[in-house]
Amino acid sequence: MDKIAISAVSYTNTLPFLNGIRNSDVINAIDLSVDYPSECARKVIDNEVDMGIIPIAALAKLSNYHIIGDYCIGSDGAVDSVFIFSNKPIEEIKTLLLDKQSRTSNGLAQILLKHYWKKDIEVLTEGEADAYVLIGDRTFGKKNKVPFAYDMGYYWKDMTGLPFAFAVWVSNKELPEDFQEAFNHALAKGVARPEDVIPGLPVYEGFDYHTYLTESLDFHLTVDKRKAIDLYLELYAKLKI
Ligand SMILES: C=C(O[C@@H]1C=C(C(=O)O)C=C[C@H]1O)C(=O)O
Structure with a gap:
């Protein structure tokens, strides 16, 4: 089978996921690019890639999409980025x-x-x-x-009163069940040890990576985050944009 083309966000918030992916066999099944979030969305919408971690606002532009796995870029309150x-x-x-x-x-x-x-x-x-x-x-x-x-x-x-999911893993076509499971497992391994990505990152005065990656960000796509996505998309549809 051809490799699955994936666009991932190029920010620190996605490094734990990338760490999990690169330390798993799933890396051999994919063709990975990193882009800023609006570009991840464009690539998935234009079918330039099969899957990406894309801003939830872009879901409104996809007629057929599948949320992959149990993880997201989210927070429960202040996210600090x-x-x-x-x-x-x-x-x-x-x-x-x-x-x-x-x-x-x-x-x-x-x-x-x-x-x-x-x-x-x-x-x-x-x-x-x-x-x-x-x-x-x-x-x-x-x-x-x-x-x-x-x-x-x-x-x-x-x-x-809800947490939030800024971006979710989404495919624009049905992907094999065994790939989805392996990919989700790789993400789980990455988010279990988010602090592993910290060594070597550039230093910013007044910013603490440990707190950011282990407390401010919340990678679990829970029932309440799915509720937040639905509510966001409802309110987003009513904006004059
Ligand atoms: C927490 C963040 O969430 C993000 C915000 C996004 C957006 O506004 O479209 C998309 C992906 C995430 O990178 C962040 O970028 O800092």
Whole structure:
């Protein structure tokens, strides 16, 4: 059988998964690329790959998809790498710049602004704005340096009482059952030892990888995270985007 083409997120949050995959025989059955999340989504949507860990917002664009395995990039409250950063309090912002690398958090920011902060703002994809969305490693250590930082995992939990799944493993076609099992087993091995990926990572002042990987991130795709995905997709569908 041809190798299964997979696009994985290129951020630290996915390193435990990649560690599990690379230390398992499943690596011989796949063709792996790493991309930023919106590009992972595009590759799965355009059928350039068979599977990826893709932003949940992209599920709205897939007519036929299969969630693979029991893991996700998620959090139960503050995640420490998905923010709205701003020079003024969020109550005062009028414009929001989106992050080209994101899909879920771009939608989440708009959901929170509408339903949590009850604000109608203008959304920009280019140029200067009062506030901006930023995700992934580019946020590390930034929350103490920017005047206002809003962790979207925290505000989602405050609004809904639910944890959140930012990205899930998804295929755009039915994949063999034995592959799915082996892949899920590799992911399980990786997330059982997330701290194994820390040695050698770049240092960011005020950012602790151990806390991030073992406490802030929560890789288990639980029933409540699946509820959060359904609720997010319902609210996302009602945004004017
Ligand atoms: C926790 C994170 O979750 C992510 C956020 C995503 C998005 O906004 O589309 C997609 C994948 C994840 O990388 C992060 O990027 O820091």
